[in-house]
Amino acid sequence: MMTKIGVGICGIGTVGAGTFNLLQDNSAEIRRRTGQDIQIVRVGCRKDPEGCDVSGVPVSRDIFEVANDPAVDILVELIGGTETALELVKLAVSNGKHVITANKALMALHGAEIFELAAQYQVQVKFEAAIAGGIPIVKSLREGLAANKIHLVAGIINGTSNFILTEMAKAGNRNFAEVLEEAQALGYAEADPTFDVEGIDAAHKLTLLSSIAFGIPLHFDEVFTEGISSITPEDIEYARELGYQIKHLGITREMPGGVELRVHPTLVPATEMLAQVDGVMNAVLVQSDAAGVTVYYGAGAGAGPTASAVVADIIDVVRGSSGTTSLGFTADGLHEKTILSIEEVCCSHYLNLHVQDVPGVLASISTILGQNNISIEALIQKDARRGAAAIVILTNDVMEADLQNALMQISGLPHVENPIQHIRVESFDD
Amino acid sequence: MMTKIGVGICGIGTVGAGTFNLLQDNSAEIRRRTGQDIQIVRVGCRKDPEGCDVSGVPVSRDIFEVANDPAVDILVELIGGTETALELVKLAVSNGKHVITANKALMALHGAEIFELAAQYQVQVKFEAAIAGGIPIVKSLREGLAANKIHLVAGIINGTSNFILTEMAKAGNRNFAEVLEEAQALGYAEADPTFDVEGIDAAHKLTLLSSIAFGIPLHFDEVFTEGISSITPEDIEYARELGYQIKHLGITREMPGGVELRVHPTLVPATEMLAQVDGVMNAVLVQSDAAGVTVYYGAGAGAGPTASAVVADIIDVVRGSSGTTSLGFTADGLHEKTILSIEEVCCSHYLNLHVQDVPGVLASISTILGQNNISIEALIQKDARRGAAAIVILTNDVMEADLQNALMQISGLPHVENPIQHIRVESFDD
Numbered sequence: 023m024m025t026k027i028g029v030g031i032c033g034i035g036t037v038g039a040g041t042f043n044l045l046q047d048n049s050a051e052i053r054r055r056t057g058q059d060i061q062i063v064r065v066g067c068r069k070d071p072e073g074c075d076v077s078g079v080p081v082s083r084d085i086f087e088v089a090n091d092p093a094v095d096i097l098v099e100l101i102g103g104t105e106t107a108l109e110l111v112k113l114a115v116s117n118g119k120h121v122i123t124a125n126k127a128l129m130a131l132h133g134a135e136i137f138e139l140a141a142q143y144q145v146q147v148k149f150e151a152a153i154a155g156g157i158p159i160v161k162s163l164r165e166g167l168a169a170n171k172i173h174l175v176a177g178i179i180n181g182t183s184n185f186i187l188t189e190m191a192k193a194g195n196r197n198f199a200e201v202l203e204e205a206q207a208l209g210y211a212e213a214d215p216t217f218d219v220e221g222i223d224a225a226h227k228l229t230l231l232s233s234i235a236f237g238i239p240l241h242f243d244e245v246f247t248e249g250i251s252s253i254t255p256e257d258i259e260y261a262r263e264l265g266y267q268i269k270h271l272g273i274t275r276e277m278p279g280g281v282e283l284r285v286h287p288t289l290v291p292a293t294e295m296l297a298q299v300d301g302v303m304n305a306v307l308v309q310s311d312a313a314g315v316t317v318y319y320g321a322g323a324g325a326g327p328t329a330s331a332v333v334a335d336i337i338d339v340v341r342g343s344s345g346t347t348s349l350g351f352t353a354d355g356l357h358e359k360t361i362l363s364i365e366e367v368c369c370s371h372y373l374n375l376h377v378q379d380v381p382g383v384l385a386s387i388s389t390i391l392g393q394n395n396i397s398i399e400a401l402i403q404k405d406a407r408r409g410a411a412a413i414v415i416l417t418n419d420v421m422e423a424d425l426q427n428a429l430m431q432i433s434g435l436p437h438v439e440n441p442i443q444h445i446r447v448e449s450f451d452d
Numbered sequence: 453m454m455t456k457i458g459v460g461i462c463g464i465g466t467v468g469a470g471t472f473n474l475l476q477d478n479s480a481e482i483r484r485r486t487g488q489d490i491q492i493v494r495v496g497c498r499k500d501p502e503g504c505d506v507s508g509v510p511v512s513r514d515i516f517e518v519a520n521d522p523a524v525d526i527l528v529e530l531i532g533g534t535e536t537a538l539e540l541v542k543l544a545v546s547n548g549k550h551v552i553t554a555n556k557a558l559m560a561l562h563g564a565e566i567f568e569l570a571a572q573y574q575v576q577v578k579f580e581a582a583i584a585g586g587i588p589i590v591k592s593l594r595e596g597l598a599a600n601k602i603h604l605v606a607g608i609i610n611g612t613s614n615f616i617l618t619e620m621a622k623a624g625n626r627n628f629a630e631v632l633e634e635a636q637a638l639g640y641a642e643a644d645p646t647f648d649v650e651g652i653d654a655a656h657k658l659t660l661l662s663s664i665a666f667g668i669p670l671h672f673d674e675v676f677t678e679g680i681s682s683i684t685p686e687d688i689e690y691a692r693e694l695g696y697q698i699k700h701l702g703i704t705r706e707m708p709g710g711v712e713l714r715v716h717p718t719l720v721p722a723t724e725m726l727a728q729v730d731g732v733m734n735a736v737l738v739q740s741d742a743a744g745v746t747v748y749y750g751a752g753a754g755a756g757p758t759a760s761a762v763v764a765d766i767i768d769v770v771r772g773s774s775g776t777t778s779l780g781f782t783a784d785g786l787h788e789k790t791i792l793s794i795e796e797v798c799c800s801h802y803l804n805l806h807v808q809d810v811p812g813v814l815a816s817i818s819t820i821l822g823q824n825n826i827s828i829e830a831l832i833q834k835d836a837r838r839g840a841a842a843i844v845i846l847t848n849d850v851m852e853a854d855l856q857n858a859l860m861q862i863s864g865l866p867h868v869e870n871p872i873q874h875i876r877v878e879s880f881d882d
Contacts, residue, residue, distance in 0.1 A: 048741070048742070052599060055785060150596075165595075166580075169760050295749060312756040312759055312760035313760035316749060326742040334596055337595070341595075352485070
């Protein structure tokens with residue numbers, strides 16, 4: 023006997039239409055996998071739906087009608103934003119409906135409140151689509167690696183930034199602004215690209231990844247976030263000479279003193295898997311005690327991949343895999359941990375100093391580095407142009423506080439141009 | 453209130469000890485994730501257990517005692533082999549116990565019988581550890597991509613073969629036999645390496661992947677299997693010149709006429725993700741209609757990664773994700789499909805022909821190819837040594853039957869050495 027499961031979809035934009043179509047197009051396949059009859063019983067959208075044929079399905083202009091419809095067992099929230107979405111999700115949960123969402127901002131900012139409500143009403147809130155589109159990274163961390171202590175999660179989790187860095191690396195001499203314009207023309211970047219290129223979108227996703235990995239509450243406000251707008255073609259070229267690619271990463275790592283939570287451009291060894299991830303593709307690398315390094319790669323956005331994740335969550339609910347909470351930890355299992363500031367992070371750094379080509383400059387710089395316990399692992403001095411030179415340095419692993427201190431002193435030297443470019447360097451494969 | 457869940461482990465070799473230790477070492481973490489108290493209540497092993505401290509746990513020399521112990525809720529089968537293992541698993545299932553196994557041969561050969569029994573007794577049989585060690589590929593296919601029609605699965609699923617090919621590619625002039633010896637010395641290859649280097653192990657795993665991807669019964673007997681022992685340093689070098697890496701892949705693809713099921717060395721474009729997978733690492737690439745290309749990378753063997761997968765399966769059972777069958781399809785959802793023979797497979801081919809350097813040889817070869825509707829996409833003629841030359845050809849996509857026909861005719865030419873090397877060529881990223 024097949025049970026009929028009613029799905030209501032709120033928001034019929036690209037992802038909404040993709041979800042609608044996927045549930046229709048693959049219904050036979052999904053029935054083979056679930057033995058259940060999943061039906062879209064109501065759609066809520068403020069504008070006429072585009073990109074899917076909703077004939078035969080009741081359409082509400084008031085999305086809250088979807089959350090109040092008794093035929094809806096599972097509500098899919100794809101309206102975006104955080105205010106109305108929060109209200110909608112809370113209403114759905116309070117009405118005993120499971121909720122699937124692709125809304126990373128909503129989850130990163132209001133997840134705690136939503137999860138508590140979901141526990142109270144004994145429904146599931148799932149958000150696979152919120153992190154890396156078609157890549158089942160939430161499932162992999164929460165279930166596939168559930169036997170492990172996770173040490174680190176590092177991901178290319180924003181396609182726009184990765185597209186821009188990839189294009190800059192390909193072209194050699196096109197700067198950030200030019201490539202951003204191209205990305206906007208291709209539809210890979212928004213008119214206002216701040217959320218993507220300044221790392222806010224990645225910070226939302228990293229917040230969720232960190233909680234799932236380490237079983238800690240959500241701490242979006244404490245994510246250190248640095249975008250890619252200051253990366254120059256010169257940096258990309260020097261990085262390559264040193265054997266690295268520059269990638270915009272979200273990194274969360276558990277250290278003895280607490281948890282690192284940081285989004286920033288990063289030099290990654292060119293031979294590592296994350297360095298191979300080009301264009302709008304995403305990838306997430308996980309280091310854990312038993313499984314070691316695992317990497318998950320795929321499309322991080324787009325109608326198909328995002329709908330794939332949304333519908334996978336629906337199928338999970340329908341199959342009755344009800345034993346897992348949203349974050350994969352029990353209420354008691356969620357432990358508060360200190361979030362480390364960026365000054366407390368220890369890693370290697372790439373420095374690119376533009377200096378006047380006068381005797382003694384390098385000596386002054388290396389003296390200051392030495393005084394701050396920073397040693398030089400590699401150094402390239404680039405040909406002087408009109409009396410100026412670029413000094414590129416890779417440091418050993420140092421505390422960021424020490425590096426900041428050294429950079430402040432170096433920036434006060436008479437022959438050093440400001441600002442000094444510094445980019446963090448990480449290696450993940452072992 | 454925590455429930456106590458009893459686990460019995462049969463077989464304390466590397467993986468058994470790893471599983472024992474992981475359940476002990478990460479018990480606090482696992483409790484945070486499950487809210488349940490998972491305890492090892494009995495161990496079955498014929499020799500004294502090594503690599504873990506079993507004191508306090510009853511040890512049975514007769515492994516069947518584990519399957520008959522009422523305190524055992526979940527039996528972990530790690531004894532290997534297929535005869536006793538089958539008997540053990542059937543007894544455990546008949547006694548109402550869930551079964552977790554890492555035994556690919558058992559599952560590929562006897563899965564159908566076991567799954568039927570499991571359905572009858574309403575228990576779960578899970579085998580994440582049987583395919584790619586620490587990579588949660590079964591979960592990703594069966595759950596993470598459950599909304600998709602899968603088109604193709606292609607994997608580097610045997611670490612020994614990948615290690616040998618990687619070393620051969622690194623060294624440049626070391627042949628298969630030399631590198632195999634090194635792999636044996638390092639413990640990466642068995643004394644009798646047949647299962648690994650001739651592709652039988654990969655064929656077991658591919659059989660399972662294919663059933664999970666397409667919802668078809670297990671068809672181990674119909675897997676086309678070709679090993680890596682005929683690959684030469686010359687092939688690796690020529691492939692590189694053409695922009696390819698040689699990888700030993702298991703490939704299963706659904707075509708209009710049926711399902712391909714094949715294990716063989718494959719030229720993969722050097723820029724693709726699978727080409728980056730070196731040493732003993734594994735990776736599985738999936739093409740599906742909604743999510744597009746996704747790739748899963750990690751360690752395919754070893755105590756830690758395999759135990760990670762075994763314990764993840766235990767946690768799944770404990771969390772009560774009981775809605776999913778072993779293959780991810782309902783009994784009715786499993787459909788028989790034709791398995792295509794290798795002659796029916798259409799792909800590009802790499803040919804390496806050693807010929808005597810006399811006029812007209814190339815003309816004769818290209819005439820035969822043309823007569824069989826095979827066109828040449830790339831050709832390298834290598835310098836003659838003592839009157840001999842190597843002709844390396846990349847063909848267009850052709851039916852293997854046509855290629856076999858052409859090769860038979862070419863091998864009859866007076867100035868062509870036998871056998872002619874041919875390796876299939878595939879491209880997966882788009």
